[in-house]
Amino acid sequence: MVSLSIRLNASLYLKDPQQSALGWRIVTEGIRLIDRLGFENFTFKKLAEEIGSTEASVYRYFENKHRLLLYLIDWYWTWLEYQFDYFTTNINDPREKLKIYINLLTSEKKSDLYSNGIDGQALNRIMMAEFEKTYLTKQVDKDNQEGVFLPFKSVCKKIAGLIRQINPAFPYPHALVSTLILSANHQLFYAEHLPSLTEIQFNPKKHYQQLNDFIGLILNKVIQP
Amino acid sequence: MVSLSIRLNASLYLKDPQQSALGWRIVTEGIRLIDRLGFENFTFKKLAEEIGSTEASVYRYFENKHRLLLYLIDWYWTWLEYQFDYFTTNINDPREKLKIYINLLTSEKKSDLYSNGIDGQALNRIMMAEFEKTYLTKQVDKDNQEGVFLPFKSVCKKIAGLIRQINPAFPYPHALVSTLILSANHQLFYAEHLPSLTEIQFNPKKHYQQLNDFIGLILNKVIQP
DNA sequence: TACAAGATAATAGTAATACTATCAAAAAAC
């Protein structure tokens, strides 16, 4: 059996949550609880009760809930980039690669694709609803210096690199990619909660396909030379 | 002298802040303080100290700080839609109108364009950094039912309507507009704090122009029939 | 000018949040 381990920036945690059973429960149950309560209403006290431990024990792993969120987000992007590489092995055509990246970016994240008990759907919902809260803060610059946004940046860079290969004359590959990734995150949220902001219809069986169409359409129209 | 008054959804406040001097100080100094501290670190207590009043008095106007933020955001979008109408009076060509809308959306908001002591630049920074926090919450649906997102939706609808006029075959006008508005908000934030996510260079003298180029480029490429 | 209505200030108080500290018990590593 092969199990892949995802190592994240050590500045994210005080004690590595992958190194003990309690640590990993903090992460996996943290995902479920943030998904259920929303990040604002989530507290370490509630999490501790949930996992039958104490607040103080949770604080031994993460400095605060913002750092825990950063950990989860970094986990997601690191995992996604691994998926990018895995599913494009031996493929060289940048257009084909790009298509696979976009498919991965806009498709449902099945739980069983993830390892070690992480609820992929919950993590994906956290991505949609909470991702931007990780950097839209007054500590962006400090956090950024510690490198906590590298996994996301790396994903952007990878896609932007393909765009540059496909059309070297296009002047805004990174801006385009960051725009479309955010949009992919938001459109399904709109579909569910603010439907007048999108044509995508909320329907868990079909909306991933619609999202994929939309993002693909924009991307193709914009980068065609 | 003509002064335009902006009336907002009454469910946003407990007592209309435009009806008393204290109320308006809460709004105008609230803008400055949220801009300075960030929404997370902003409290009604700090605001009360700032304006030489008390926490209890602030609470008489707004139920909580989230409602105050909604008020500010609604103020912004309502004001922007007014600008849209004002600057396109007697213009009928949808392409020309669209260009003006995009110019307004991506240009610097000068303080003196606003009325009644509102610091336009601070409000604009709040838009960039805090807007999404108004709807990325567990109470979206409740807030939405009260109509607090109508000003933003109305702006989206207006732009989407033009796109439909220009190219009736384009299937995603609303999704495109919501994508680009968010992007316009974020790209300058990236330019300043996470520069590897965008080609736009942080430079208050020039980056509005670059942003305008970027958004205009995407829009034109995407909606051309 | 007087006085009633409404707005504000001052003060107090509560429950929850976001932590930090200490120490003993339990688990693990050697």
Add this chain to the structure above:
DNA sequence: GTTTTTTGATAGTATTACTATTATCTTGTA
């Protein structure tokens, strides 16, 4: 089998997010 590390239990603090009460200060109006 003991030392080190990890956890649990408990306690405590400062801040946040409110609510309530009453006294005072502005008004609008008669």
